[in-house]
Amino acid sequence: MRFETSNKDIFAKLRPGTDLDERIDLIKYLKEIGYVLATGFMIGLPGETNEDIANNILLTKYLAPDMYSFGPLMPASDTPLKNEPKVTKDLVLKTIAISRFVDSNSNILVTTALETLDKNAKKEALLAGANSLMINITPIKYRQLYTIYDNKADSEKEVAQSIKETVELLYELGRAPTDIGV
Numbered sequence: 786m787r788f789e790t791s792n793k794d795i796f797a798k799l800r801p802g803t804d805l806d807e808r809i810d811l812i813k814y815l816k817e818i819g820y821v822l823a824t825g826f827m828i829g830l831p832g833e834t835n836e837d838i839a840n841n842i843l844l845t846k847y848l849a850p851d852m853y854s855f856g857p858l859m860p861a862s863d864t865p866l867k868n869e870p871k872v873t874k875d876l877v878l879k880t881i882a883i884s885r886f887v888d889s890n891s892n893i894l895v896t897t898a899l900e901t902l903d904k905n906a907k908k909e910a911l912l913a914g915a916n917s918l919m920i921n922i923t924p925i926k927y928r929q930l931y932t933i934y935d936n937k938a939d940s941e942k943e944v945a946q947s948i949k950e951t952v953e954l955l956y957e958l959g960r961a962p963t964d965i966g967v
Contacts (some may be wrong), residue, residue, distance in 0.1 A: 786812055787825050787854060791840040812848055813919045822847055825855035828880055829872025838880055846888045852917055855886055855894035875959065878913040885914030892917045907940050907951075911958055920947045 790796050794802055796805040813855050816822040826841040845853055857872040857888055876959055884893055894917045895910040903909070907918065 786815065786823075787827070788812060788826050788844065788848075789832065789843075790830055790837060791826070791844040792833065792837045795830050795837070798832075799830065800952045808874040809844075809848070809951045816849070821852075823852040823854040823893075824850045825853050827858050827867070828855055829858035831866070831869055838876075839883075841883050842880065842887055845884070846887055846891075850891075852892040852894050853885075853888070854896065855880060856898035857902055859898050861899060873901065874899070874906055874909070877902070877906075878909055881910055881915050894919060897921060907959070908954060911954075911960070914920070916949055920944070920951055922947075 786808075788805065789799060789888070791805075793805050796803075796808075800808075801952075812822065812824050825845050826838075828838060855877075857874075857877050858866065858869060860866050860869045861869060881893055884891065893915040895907050895915045897919050899906045899910055904943070911918075921942075925943065952962055
């Protein structure tokens, strides 16, 4: 569960009628009762500054998640943010690199949204400091039922092919998979 942003004004605009402090308390509670916690924020929200991104990284570290999860805002058709610009891949990569410096022992996820920005983003994110990957294992015939943004990367790729390509990439980078999870 992401907190989305540490900026209360942006959060209030993004999620009217909800409270950022309550969301953070819920995230803490989930960790307290034993859930494996992945949390973080969206990069590129309207009105966001570099200071907000720095505060988001610090809040993520404070929450001590099992995994950092953040990705670019992906404006999608039929949503209130559809006309917002896409964030740059470079800003996401810088955020990953800074997060690695701030919390050197963290697990930092490469999201599928980042891969949608650029076909080489998975490799670049791993080189920037990320160390965990997502692979879409939803059967292809069901993927269109869960579309959170347009033109998602690898939406037509078979699971076995995604796993094969990911393992090959890890070996290319001198790394090895430690938990394929299937």
